[in-house]
Each structure stands twice: as C-alpha cells, then as structure tokens.
Amino acid sequence: MSAIHDQLKKQRKMLGLKQEDMMLRVGMARQQYQRLEASGNPRLDTLELVAKGLKMELMLIPQEKLRAVRDLLDDTMSATVTHIPKSLSDDPWQELLEDDE
Secondary structure, three states, X not given: OOHHHHHHHHHXXXXXXXXXXHHHHHOOOHHHHHHHHHOOOOOHHHHHHHHHHOOOOOOOOOHXXXXXXXXXXXXXXXXXHHHOOHHHHHOOOOOOOOOOO
C-alpha cells in the first residue's frame, strides 16, 4: 500500500468512519472507496474530494523542505495542545515553505 493509501485509511479510522460512510461524506460508493484505499490510482480531483471528506489537505512540498515539514508534523502530532507554543498553534508553518533567500 502506498503512503497516500495508508494515510487515507489511518485518517478514516481515526475519525471513526467506515468505508461505507464515505458515501455520505463525499458521494463515493463503498466499493469505489475500498478500491481507492486498497490500491487505486485516483484522479487528482477525486483525491482532493476524499481528502476534504477526511478533513485533510493535499500539499506539494519542495523536496528540500520535506524533512522540515515532517519534523514539524511529528513534533505537532506528539505534543498535546497545551504544550504547543501559541505562535506555532496560530501558524504551524511559520515561513517553513517560503523560499530561502
């Protein structure tokens, strides 16, 4: 399973949703969603629709910024809300994706 398939499945389960729940959230039949989650190769618009239904966003991240983004996400996921600095909770990307000059 690819990283995207894994993320979709993990997020769906974290939200307490079943595959058949995707019909109500994004208008996709259980069988169609099941194929997508298992090994499908969705079109970009389908992937965007599913991401929104799972309260996710798609992003293209420059390779040279990938490590920083992953580290930030790992730190944010492991911290509780009370331990996240106010500035980080307001803007977790804090110029992270801006070009270095």
